[in-house]
Amino acid sequence: MRVVGTGTLALLAGSLAAVAIAAYPGLRRADAAPEAVRMAAGLKPVTDFARIKNKDERAVALFEEAGKVLQSPRCMNCHPAGDRPTQTDKMLPHQPLVVRGEAGMGAPGGLACTTCHHEANFDAARVPGNPKWQLAPIEMAWQGRSLGQICAQIKDSKLNGGKTMAQLVHHMAEDELVGWGWNPGAGRTPAPGTQKQFGELIKAWADAGAACPKG
Template sequence: MSRLRQSMLALGAGGLAAVVLAVAAPSFQGEADAASNPATNPAVLQPVKAFAGIKNKEQRAAALFQEAGKVISSPRCMNCHPAGERPTQSDSMRPHQPLVVRGPHGTGEVGGTACATCHHEANFDAAGVPGNPKWAVAPLEMAWQGKSLGEICVQIKDRARNGDKDMAALVHHMADDELVGWGWHPGAGRTPAPGTQKQFGELIKAWAEAGAACPKG
């Protein structure tokens, strides 16, 4: 039995089944065409050594985070860190269709149904549905949309707003977490985050080691 069929059965017949079909089917013809053509990202991440010439540690740290911000500000990250109760989707960051709102503990819901009902452990490219075992909407205190990179940087360091992560745990999360890593393997029709998770993790680690100063603004 296909995962789409399983999702439909899990939600039940009628209106909720139609909701799942709305999730699975690409909303625009352009997305349907893209499903058979994996996207690439022309943006690159500069290596840590590119910032070695900045002797002032605070300025170097801010520059390193600015570079890592190419990933943080990409749709692959921003879509799941909405400012409101509704996540966004696709490269254009349009509101999630069907209507999904943040549920308890950061999980998205459709009429009380968890994200995992439609988003399985892996991408389901045939239906255009992304997947990961940890799929969820970020808690509201981790909202990034509408904020400057400097504001996000301050927020990321705040243990009251980052899941109580110290700097070592934060670096580990960025460099090794599998849901973060999904951003570089988002499935057909979605532009991956710039660079690689390894490069991103190295930038975040170097930022932390340089004092974790944030960009202005």
Template structure:
């Protein structure tokens, strides 16, 4: 993946360029099944490994783009700042005059490559994932104060069933889908929860 680099000059690029949200390696396309982790004897280590595998989804541009660190989402596999400038606004639905639904309708519109979903919105600030380690994201996800007040069961259900989460595997356009399937992802999250919901460091 190419990074968004701002070049102020070719000659001294190293001095003046800034890479933003660089995704420099190829995006994963598959998930290992839960069974692949059965050989890990230590429950804590297995739990961490399961979450790390699920992290391929959580830290995929399809998910990170709408869990931004700032009020502005990113877009594309390169995670560029969203253009036009849009913000979380009132409850994650954008600012007055330019709501998410101004452009994003109930379904992807593939002739134009514009994605859509009935629940299209930005994650709230306490659910920001960009710029955080997988361990930090893990602890955040478990914390009801930072996960929308969800119990673990509700969290598992959200990951496995939510239709906006599910959009990540059917993004349309030139977007790389999240790896694996939502069912596989849901199974990993459930297995992680069942194994103690331990987080990476």
């Protein structure tokens, strides 16, 4: 895995668009396939941002740092803009074909998440698991969105499941399904940093006024 800076974030959204276009047959070969989504290895601590005096600028910088987590495949794969999750570090369409269904757990009569995903990761079968395993609701779709758009969505209580900022910070820092991102099982690159660091970044962002990156 390559270690890259925050510049990767824009690349990520770009590469998603590239999937849609480059997937056209005859144009895409293995050697020209979109690069695997790049992931940062670590997160900068909140203290690194203290030198940014402008509050909004600081909030934006903090969110961009936290965005390395939000836009890692571990989070993005289950925040699709359509009905189908993606999978692996390459963020390929989930195989087999599964769709969100009403509760984000699969179509009625179709494949439920729980057909394969159980309470815990099962590395012997290379299948990840978590007690809360499910798709994020469609209003929380992140794939194909810019970090600024994701930020605006996260803050909007109409789109974030009615969470207050405090609840949001708690969710990011404590939720066990969010926490799975750092414990994704063998063969999957974990989200950068730790959930604790991520929670601190989100809290600092909220404390700094929760400004969002532009675009």
